[in-house]
Amino acid sequence: MQVNLTNTKQVESMPPSMLVSATYDNNSKSAVLKFYNPESQKLILWKDETGHKPYCYSRLSPDELDFLQEREDVFEIKTVQKFDLITDKEIDMSKITVADPLAIGGTSGDKSIRNVIETWESDIKYYENYLYDRKLIVGKYYEIVDKKLKPHDLEISDEVKIALKSLLWDKVDSESMVDSEEFKKYITEWADLLNQPIPKIKRLSVDIEVEAEIGRIPDPKIAEKKVTAIGMKGSDGFDQIFVLKTEGTEEGTNELEKDIKITFYELDKEKEMIHDAFKIIKEFPFVVTYNGDEFDLPYLYNRAERLGIKNSENPFYMMRDSATLKEGVHLDLYRTLSNRSFQIYAFSQKYTNFSLNSVSKALLGKEKIDYGLDFDQLSLYQTANYCYNDALLTFELTSFNKDLLMNLLVIIARIGRMPIDDIARMGVSQWIRSLLYYEHRRRNCLIPKREELQRRSEGVLSDAVIKDKKYRGGLVVEPKEGIHFDVVVMDFASLYPSIIKVRNLSYETVRCSHEECKKNIIEQTNHWSCSKRNGLTSM
Template sequence: MKESLLASAFYDGDSRLAVLKFYDQEAGRFWHWKDNTGHRPYCYTRLERSELTEIAKRKDVVEILDEEREDLLNDRKVTLRKIVTTDPLAIGGGNDSIRDRIKAWEADIKYYENFAYDRGLRMGTYYTVSAGKVIPARKDLPERVAVSLAQLLQRNPPEFAPYLKEWAELLGEPLSEFKRVALDIEVANEAGRLPDPENPKQPVIAVSFFNEAERTVYLLRSGKDTEGLKGAPFAAEVFEDERSLLRAVMWKIMEYPVVVTFNGDDFDLRYLKHRAEEIGIPEAENPIQLERVASTLKHGVHIDLYQFFRNRSIQVYAFSNKYSDHTLNGISESLLNKSKVEFEGEIGDLPLAKLGEYCLNDSQLTFELTSTGGGLVMKLLLVISRIGKMPINDVSRLGVSNWIRSMLFFEHRRLGALIPRQDELSEKGGASSQAVIKGKKYKGGLVIEPKPGIYFDVSVLDFASLYPSLIKVYNLSYETVNCPHEECRTNVVPDTSSWVCRKRKGITSLVTGSLRDLRVSHYKPLTKDQSISKEERELYNVVTQGLKVFLNATYGAMGFETFAFYCLPVAEATAALGRYAITKTIQKSTELGIEVLYGDTDSLFLKNPSRDQITTISKWADGELGVELDLDKVYRYVAFSSRKKNYFGVLPDGTVDIRGLTGKKSQTPEFLKRTFYQALEILSRVKTTEDFERARANIRELLTKMIGDLKGKKVAVEDLAFNVMMGKTTEKYNGTTPQHVRAAKLLEDKGREIKAGEIIQYVKTRSPPYVRPVELARVDDVDADKYIEYAHSMFDQMLDALDFSFDEMLGATTLDLFWSG
């Protein structure tokens, strides 16, 4: 096999072997390589051989070996028993599995992951196969990039050098362009019945395929006229029977190595698979393979964008919260400025041309989400695959804690270290600090109370990758916090009873610290370096974004109880050092004569500091704390509420920057949202204290009118709709029924089909069930008091900074209505 990219892997249950999927960009296809090394499933135990007599007798146990591993938790080498089996299900997941019989280590890792870790295989990078052997295709760094890396190595302790070199080589490999197509299906509807992918009784009536070169829709005729398809902006193929349509779909899927869907795991591919079985299409003709939660392709890779865009870290760090609605329509409107095709009635009643247009538009939106921004999504998937040592299709489905888990599992295997069990990590103790937020297990990040009011010329200083920096500088890792060395107990973390090891560097500190330094001091400068090619700059820009997603999620994963390396003292120590860094920086700012107006976990708002003061405080933070302070933004003015994290600021160009204010939430009714933004528009024009006073009066007048219009029933029902997404179908909601689900059930009673991911528009009403879907509501049904109550919570945050309350206006409006009545 010539040089190809290792994109995925899986376990072949028939041959009981790991299989690697290599993508050949030139041929536009995947090559499959089956393991020929004799690798077998295994797990470890600390039990002696004499205690494993019954295990050794099992038919699925091949052998039990003694093997030495590094026990990082206890800083020693240990000899363990390695139980080798014929099948991964013997280890775990099957009936009477070994991990259910004895206390085992590393028994909950998927077999293909195990194989990749043991063989040191780096997903997302290039290999060749020669004489049956998989050989890395190493790439040399460009000269300018190599110089930048050498400078970074000089600035770091020697322990970090191997990691920095390895990461730089890994992330510097060129990205691959994947031949791909987006797919969407439509299913005939049946009154009062939703299409069930596990029991697919309704026929597939349309399947669309879209990419730059293809706009194809397969349609089931169903007795409809085909005249309207003449001149259609897509290639239509009409089938007289569903079996022929589905066989053509299967062949089309096999033409593409990568198929992209939006919710294809749960619906599109799952429905196609089961529907093909239902009508008798042979398994050999069906390229779709189903797993417990995923739908995959035998010949290639399936990317489901629904799970990817739902990932909170992708939403926040890769796309800067540009979208908040996780539906295809919501994401497309925010990122592409495009939306789904609107229609009235039932999908199955649409003329063929309209049905084709509707179906194709969905696959077009799906494809363009992967091609917008220079193909950012596909490139991010590949970069994160490299960092996380994880197949690209798994990256698209799994959350950040799984990415970090995979990365650390790989590092443990590379070091010959035993991966600890969760119960071992819990033995390191709990938190010694008192949580401020109910439900949390330890004291979190520091938020300085804002000084309510309006302030002009405010600078915001941001701690660049604060928590990753602290993890590196203070050597935080599960094995270094509360380490076993008596002499380290004096190295106490401020505001906790924990201590940190002085004798060795922790694995999390080394990995996270090296990635953090590469992002901040290597790749970010390279994205602006005109001496390297445009393609290289674009690569490093994507790498920078991928690292941002990874690094900013690291601290959050550490505090996530289901994370494989969850260790409460580590999470607590990280938060405590964050508070320490912020507190010390505030003290230094005060010494320099800078007034700190507000502090928000990893940023400080300073009142009109000079350039020299900013330079001085930044140099101090770098030298004293080992963290970098950057000037993030400068506001013309900022208005603070007394509530933490609630403020708005106006940038020099008049752009209003909102934080924590209810009015910007996507579910907020349009009428209230419009009023909210009218208020912001008034505030955006403020340039002086006098302007601000006039703005206060104008906003008082605006909100008084809003209350009057609500009480006077002058607002259209559509403008009062709350918009909430269905996280699942109605029958899967148990216990208390949320308002949007109650509204959805009313729609189902009228024969409407409601799918997971759909946006439900409803209004609050005066009579049971106290909500009605917009389609079924009248103005007289609306409970004005509920909307005024919502507006109260929404605007009170803003008004607090304007020094008057919502209750004042509510009282004044009620009095006006009384006299006018």
Template sequence: MSQSKFVSQNEVEYYLRKIPENVPVLLLSSFYVGEKKSVFLKFYNPEDSKVYYWSEYFYESNNSEKHQPYCYVKKEFELEAMNAAQSDSGKFKINRVKKLDDIIDKEIEILQVLAPDPLSIGGTDNSFREKVRSWEADIKYHESYLYDLGLIPGAFYKRINNNLIFHEFAIPKTVDQYLDKLFDSKSQKNTANDEYDEFLLKWSRLLNQPIPNIKRVAVDIEVDSEEGRMPTARDHDRVITAIGMAGSDGLRRVYVLKRGPAVDVANLDPTIFLCDTEKEMLKKAFEMMKNYPVVLTYNGDDFDLPYLYARSQDPAIDPIEKKPIDKSIIPIVIKRESFIKRGIQADPVTLKDGIHIDLFRTFQNRSVQNYAFSHKYSEYTLRAISEALLEDSKIEFEGSIGDLSIQKLAEYCLKDADLTFRLTSFNDNLLMKLIIIISRISRMSIEDITRFGVNQWIRSMMFFEHRQQNIIIPRRDELLGKGTSSTTAIIKEKKYRGGLVVEPELGIHFNVVVVDFASLYPSIIKVHNLSYETVNCPHPECKNDIKNLIEGTTHWVCAKKRGMTSILIGTLRDLRVNFYKHLARDNTLNKEDKQLYGVISQAIKVILNATYGVMGAEIFPLYCLPVAEATAAIGRTTTTKAINKCNKDDIKVIYGDTDSLFLKNPSNERLTNISDWAKKELGVDLEIDKRYRYVVFSALKKNYLGVLDDGTVDVKGLTGKKSHTPPFIRNAFYEILNVLREVFTEKDFANAKIKIKKIVQSLAESLEKRSIPLEELSFNVMINKSPEKYGIRSQNNNSRTLGLDGRTKETDSVKGVPQHIKAAKQLVDLGQELKAGDIISYIKTKTNDGVKPVALANKAEVDNEKYLETMEATFDQILSSLNLNFKSIIGKPRQSNLDELFWS
């Protein structure tokens, strides 16, 4: 357990903001206050858009059983626990309690070791868990508190007297009828029990709660640039010149530092507020931030908020009195201020009177990227994501930001703040709603949800349920004792065999229907009762019954009890497939309700699609290899049975990958029959995902292209569509796709091949003649870390720098640096300011480095051979499907003269 340093005596007294009684408020987050030795909870009140607090600290005089940090010790380590407790002069209190041990399926007596503070349990070299083998000692205390009290972030509660009560909202009659059908369905009767039904009811009560439009503001700052160095919170020696704000209440404001020649105030935009000193500007911004329960930033954990805080404590902001801003009026809370001084700020930054959401970290989450936004963006810059989701972008300008006029600086800063806010408001506040729903499902604070990956979401959901059912959470070594892999992996880095892949029939296929097993792995986990305690359970009678063996493995599954994972994932899956998806399409409901149910369905999908993956990931605390292997094995069996059924019914399967089957020219009647069969015999839903006019399969694995019935070109796994590909290649790639879009018959296809050959030949000829503009030849790649972390620093900067391993090095160069970083170094050496998230545009050249930034290159230096290799790698993925070959089209270049092309 880790303790965070949060408040000091002169900061806000939380009891002045206690929750009003009998008012529904939304739980946002939990945090531990060290000096008060208590967890505090932040709640949002939609009625007045303010944050209120609750803590046992308010009522501890009336509560002798105040919650304390703790861990567990099993009996075999009792002596060590007693000795450790006694050696610390009575710091620890030990209770004997009974818990369920699901691995052995027995109730056991264990020791509960209570401590006065979280750091006594874990977090230092002298903590209890470092001395004695302990259970549940590494759970953050603010999370442990929520689990024990059964409190769910994102849910509504009421304070009645000194207690928090889950608030029940009335369920509309139409929605209630859908729920009744779910409980009464034939398939549910076959698989459900009282415990399963209870979870269905709990989920529906929780997820049907309304989602308020939380008042929020996006903040962006601009800082004076310096040649060759990026400003950091550690140094904070550069002046903040502008602070932009965009709020959900319509606020559009930017505070700008008054500098340089006199400014004609009358002609300035009304959103601009000029400030005479940096201190004045910061104080005004801080005062405005206090009006909002949620502050949004883009990369604000690593830059904006730490820099604002550090700068506010620098006497240089007050040119007359040389005094920093009083901490009591600063809304920002830095958990570990020492990290800023050392330049290692990595912890989330929060607020005293609200919460902070860093959208950079949110959009970096692969589950959000893939499942919530269908991989619409591939880079994580504010520009790239805004262009993909908002069809808008940052303001472009030439030169340094320090050269901008006050009006232009204000426009630039405010635009970034506005884009940041709109990423949470577009499509009826989709992202904010997703965050709240995922918070409800995972039982994690909203601030944590937006910063941690899906494995942590599922971990929290599972840990919460362990505590609610009084089950001890197993250690990693106990789960390893469940067994190892019994299948051989096909993919080298995997530990077991994965999903079934049916090799595609190469070439072009017309009238293809793709059917998906809806939530295949979650369905398998539900139907086959898969969980760490049920796979390879301790019961001899389960192991010895052939009905319980998992085909294709040496594992068996328990027949005596329902697994926790099976219940949690199964009920979520049933609610999504049989409840929320239907509600989202029900035209008898109003638009707002339909949108809400659509968001809930989407949020559940994000969780479900990641479940199987985390079960087989070693980073997951409840990682259990036999569970992941059993899930994949049953998936292969399920897919094989479906293929055999298709063959029996004369439905031709031309490709299959894990949970999808490509069917050639099936009739609607046969599609209905195969779907009904799958639901009845396999316990899974087989749904139509796509209808292709035609599909072309490549010899390369998992690469294909198709044209949907509406003319949309659907490309899978092809690098030509990636944003870092040079524009001249990418444009030609899409030109080829446009040709393919016009194909309706076999004859059209033959003509399309001729056109495509001409496109490729013309492009190669233009490259040979060096007639392509440098901008069109540029590779555009984002730097994910600040330049110094790659070992890059300005030639004018003689200080120590960080190498690739994060350690300090006295070095001017780092071997093995990627090409875009080589180009970035050249820019830094010339004095250009770069930071994490910037896009580096470079040309492949014949120079020693092999690359040059676009601004520094000339056409004579372009390495044509490297571009031909890129063209070949890109186009061959399509050409091979069309029975064409890149080298055959353009002619093989002479090895002695790479600038010459000989046409075949």
């Protein structure tokens, strides 16, 4: 994520606030962190003041990279030591520090260094780099004292401590670990982190309706059709719907509850309506939409530009495949709930279709409003009711079951070491990747390239025992045909993670470089696992 910020002031002090997101500011060319303060229910933006800059690594020496020094966007090339987990030794790498992330990658041709030479760690987003290097964890609390950012661990209640003792400390098995003390310390850190309280997050759901045209879906990039309604539902009880009067449309009958405010705008006041909506959106730290990345936010952004609203008054910032807020956090629930990890594990596959109607019906027992009419035939109040109901459904998807979805996003952000808005958009493989990147940086280990890992497995795969399978896989026992009684089912809880932990399986521990470990054979395979260090993934 990257934005253009204009009013990021120096923050001299900040009460304990939860880190929720990070971005890159094009104007100041620095990382910007977004903290949510539970007391004020506002976001505090903190711009990096450490001088951290984008960089990547090369195995070439600084002398061999001297030709890069001619570039104005290259600040420094120096030799640094990194630990190579594959060879289990420290190695010299050249660290190339640049002025802008695009100098590393993201552009075509020789403008990007990774297109010119072979590089390491050049495909990591800059704000992720910043979080890893500063050992910052999204979902954790921090405070600013005398202009310095530092962690703030909130006290865990006695009830939670007792529960942790009975559920974790009394049962945790560290005997199988190579370094049991390291494992116990690691578990302690996780327990403290995951049991930090999660605040109630102030948020606003937004839904828009656009002038209808039979047989054609409005294009958000062009935004040539008028916005006819903007529905907003806030977690603080805020309920507002803006409706643009259209020629020949009846007012109709108000079906909404009395405390829901409806404002009608004259036909020529669309610009004023959108401008007023922007003012409200800026008051909320989180904005929630359903398919807002693809439609609602891009349409509002481009429509505002088309109507002459200044960019400085527009709260949105458009990216290649998503939309965000310059000074807030945007969650697109369509992308969140179409993530199979949420669909299957969080919500037990209660829905199979990802439309707002299907998901709401499955999780909330509520549906979109259907008047049985084409949209251009609705009265003004029917349009208001329809639009507000969509905003309400979107909001309730985050609030049902005691804010379950919001709490899940915070917990997964803590685990995945990613901004909450990235967690809401990305899949489980990217969550795990981010966690592993963080752990590599914490240990000053070089993050291996995909090709390096692939080369390690060439010619050493276990023979498959099932026809047409690439790997050996698990043991499959042929069943005996017939009817059987008194059948007992046995199942291992978390079978694969348990095997990984007990066998110390990780990319750097399987077939490690230590001669003395080659006798530590994994049964029924031609592989061995390391007996000298804990593997990253086995922790």
